Amino acid sequence: MLELQNVSKSYVGKKALKNINLQIPQGEIIGLFGENSAGKTTMMKCILGLLRYSGKITLDGEPITHKNITRLSFATCEHSFFPGLTALGHKEFYGEHFQKFSEKRFDSLMKFFDLPMNKVLSSFSTGQKNQFEVILALSQGADYILMDEPFAGNDIFNREDFYKVLLGILEPNETVFLSTHLIEEVSGFIGRAILIHKGEIIGDVSVMELEEEGKDLVSFIKETYQYRSDRVSKALEEMTGEEES
Amino acid sequence: MKKDLSYYAPPGMELEQGKKVFIIGMVMSTIFSFWIFGIEFSNCLEKLYWKNGAERCVIPGAVMPDFTVILGGSLLGFDIIFALMIAVIVMHYGYHTWESKSIYTMRRLPSRWELHRRCLTLPICGMIIARVTAFVILLICYGFYVGLTPKECLMSGQWQKILVWFL
Numbered sequence: 001m002l003e004l005q006n007v008s009k010s011y012v013g014k015k016a017l018k019n020i021n022l023q024i025p026q027g028e029i030i031g032l033f034g035e036n037s038a039g040k041t042t043m044m045k046c047i048l049g050l051l052r053y054s055g056k057i058t059l060d061g062e063p064i065t066h067k068n069i070t071r072l073s074f075a076t077c078e079h080s081f082f083p084g085l086t087a088l089g090h091k092e093f094y095g096e097h098f099q100k101f102s103e104k105r106f107d108s109l110m111k112f113f114d115l116p117m118n119k120v121l122s123s124f125s126t127g128q129k130n131q132f133e134v135i136l137a138l139s140q141g142a143d144y145i146l147m148d149e150p151f152a153g154n155d156i157f158n159r160e161d162f163y164k165v166l167l168g169i170l171e172p173n174e175t176v177f178l179s180t181h182l183i184e185e186v187s188g189f190i191g192r193a194i195l196i197h198k199g200e201i202i203g204d205v206s207v208m209e210l211e212e213e214g215k216d217l218v219s220f221i222k223e224t225y226q227y228r229s230d231r232v233s234k235a236l237e238e239m240t241g242e243e244e245s
Numbered sequence: 246m247k248k249d250l251s252y253y254a255p256p257g258m259e260l261e262q263g264k265k266v267f268i269i270g271m272v273m274s275t276i277f278s279f280w281i282f283g284i285e286f287s288n289c290l291e292k293l294y295w296k297n298g299a300e301r302c303v304i305p306g307a308v309m310p311d312f313t314v315i316l317g318g319s320l321l322g323f324d325i326i327f328a329l330m331i332a333v334i335v336m337h338y339g340y341h342t343w344e345s346k347s348i349y350t351m352r353r354l355p356s357r358w359e360l361h362r363r364c365l366t367l368p369i370c371g372m373i374i375a376r377v378t379a380f381v382i383l384l385i386c387y388g389f390y391v392g393l394t395p396k397e398c399l400m401s402g403q404w405q406k407i408l409v410w411f412l
Binding site for chain 2: 084
């Protein structure tokens with residue numbers, strides 16, 4: 001169980017996370033949703049120990065240190081691979097450092113996405129880089145796979161392929177914690193949705209429960225965010241009105 | 246992973262160019278050191294003698310300047326290499342944040358010193374090599390200085406001065 005207790009993070013003059021409390025058990029696919037600057041990336045970076053924070057983050061009751069960090073992997077739209085290294089070089093590097101690295105999964109995914117093994121990453125297209133980033137995270141052998149908007153720049157076909165693969169390869173003990181804006185696309189396969197707004201969790205719901213209530217994820221999110229669908233037409237009306245007068 | 250030089254550098258970092266620059270720098274610095282020292286030393290040595298026909302005689306009371314004065318900036322090339330190695334350290338750390346954020350991967354590794362090992366090992370080795378080579382050249386030059394200078398023209402306490410100067 002990955003657990004966050006009263007986690008807060010401040011940047012200069014701004015609170016990015018405010019007393020976050022969260023429990024993430026193994027074997028779930030969880031979506032993390034929120035507007036830009038809501039705190040999604042900050043939360044993930046705090047979990048990974050990439051940022052300092054106040055509060056407590058534990059993994060099965062233990063603080064996250066170099067001893068258990070390999071149980072977490074990370075795919076980010078910022079990309080965490082080595083630009084001058086080939087895919088094969090990455091395979092060797094990960095194999096050396098992560099005991100549970102799955103060469104078999106790596107090779108299968110490389111083949112599936114048709115990525116070149118002997119080219120350096122800097123020569124990959126943006127879409128290929130995103131795919132490779134995700135491949136590394138999925139192959140590391142981690143129990144918790146954190147993904148921060150990993151498909152930014154990928155086309156719909158690429159993304160759909162990825163969703164299918166993800167559902168097909170995940171082991172029951174693997175957890176995916178996925179931050180994305182593509183709510184409609186992921187609503188079909190996530191089991192739980194966490195909504196974050198201005199550094200606070202404002203919603204945490206099981207998708208199955210939502211369905212039982214006859215609601216869909218997109219409407220729930222809009223409702224929770226108090227999204228006003230009429231605000232565009234009102235704004236347009238106002239603007240048009242101003243021009244006329 | 247093969248344990249060649251790349252094992253001690255940031256993963257995927259181009260090493261060949263850096264290796265060439267370092268070797269050329271070392272060779273140039275060595276040549277520069279001997280050349281500058283040779284010119285200065287031969288000038289000072291010449292001033293110790295007067296010519297009595299075909300015979301060269303030591304001028305009575307003539308004194309050879311201190312070794313460190315003659316050495317002057319001869320070893321400057323190695324100081325430049327030393328400073329460049331500091332720049333390489335900055336570049337190695339920077340490599341992990343410029344084109345991608347591979348720093349995230351390095352900081353997630355179970356081996357907590359991996360990042361520093363890969364960023365520091367080669368530049369520190371470069372610094373040591375530059376420093377040791379400079380010291381060896383200094384010793385060779387000192388050998389010439391002591392060996393070729395007439396004994397009566399040598400001033401005492403050269404070693405203390407050299408150590409203070411070098412350190």
